[in-house]
């Protein structure tokens with residue numbers, strides 16, 4: 001057992017000390033690209049500054065024959081793209097390495113950390129099963145950071161995409177001070193759980209509840225009744241959010257594979273936002289705007305939250321505002337909105353302007 005006092009000790013001689021707090025940087029959209037796909041990779045420089053996170057994907061969706069080309073392509077992009085990755089960069093650079101049981105992951109980590117570790121912010125690890133997977137990556141990263149002379153520790157993000165990973169979600173979050181967050185991996189998770197879906201994220205029309213019949217007669221049972229589609233991912237996301245919140249790290253919805261259905265994508269992202277997630281994956285350029293918009297609190301909500309904060313004075317007691325009771329607990333919810341809006345606005349001038357305009361409008365109408 002590692003004693004508590006050693007939790008923040010570097011795991012290799014010469015490795016940078018682990019972070020005490022995960023930096024709060026906007027990560028509303030984690031945009032995936034295949035670095036071995038020249039056309040897609042060619043779009044990356046033009047996306048810097050327009051998306052919170054660019055992620056060079058090396059795992060699923062990259063052909064086995066292209067694994068090495070993807071790894072080398074990502075090293076080139078990391079080294080050559082201005083404003084991408086590292087302290088203070090306009091857009092963070094993340095990677096998703098291959099799975100820990102694959103023949104590629106050791107070379108992925110070794111090559112990326114030693115050749116471009118100073119430009120990488122977060123390493124996403126797929127199919128994490130338990131704390132032991134994070135411990136393996138943690139020690140290896142420390143050794144590689146020491147070898148590369150890195151001054152800033154890399155962070156680790158785990159994808160929840162196995163039943164065992166879900167069962168161990170709390171210990172995964174707390175396995176290392178490197179842990180930055182978790183994403184839902186709905187496709188692999190569905191397969192591992194033996195769910196009967198064939199999609200990448202999103203709902204299913206068969207997963208529903210139906211209005212009761214008017215009475216027990218055969219006619220009433222056969223009559224048309226309203227039915228409501230339910231969210232297949234509600235339990236999983238809520239569980240992931242609790243585990244992340246307990247450990248002070250961030251939760252993310254994963255991918256939404258129906259690229260054409262921008263409306264359902266927005267709905268799924270918004271459900272995740274409302275439940276506590278800070279971002280989602282973008283697989284296609286058209287999903288970036290959806291994620292940035294949905295994972296930014298609306299200017300109206302932020303202006304309202306500021307009114308509650310002002311009305312609550314020293315933050316204790318109860319007040320009435322617009323016919324509603326506000327107290328210490330609603331104040332705390334409002335502070336979540338205000339703090340998130342300030343953090344996002346600091347990095348997104350257009351959003352900052354929208355917040356300022358809504359605030360001015362609210363003050364004018366008061």
Ligand SMILES: CC(=O)SCCNC(=O)CCNC(=O)[C@H](O)C(C)(C)COP(=O)(O)OP(=O)(O)OC[C@H]1O[C@@H](n2cnc3c(N)ncnc32)[C@H](O)[C@@H]1OP(=O)(O)O
Pocket residue numbers: 031032033034039040041043044057060061187188200255259282283284285
């Ligand atoms: C379950 C999981 O593991 S999910 C994570 C793994 N999956 C991924 O990473 C998938 C990433 N995305 C993709 O591979 C592609 O977007 C696909 C296959 C879904 C669709 O690709 P296409 O059929 O080429 O899409 P489409 O024709 O609409 O592309 C329009 C343009 O956007 C570009 N583009 C498409 N996706 C991306 C992307 N992710 N990043 C940058 N550019 C992109 C295309 O190259 C194309 O460029 P062009 O106009 O110069 O020709």
Ligand SMILES: CC(=O)C(=O)O
Pocket residue numbers: 060126159161184185186187188189200254255
């Ligand atoms: C996100 C992912 O990898 C999955 O859904 O399997």
Ligand SMILES: [Mg+2]
Pocket residue numbers: 060126161185187188
């Ligand atoms: Mg997967």
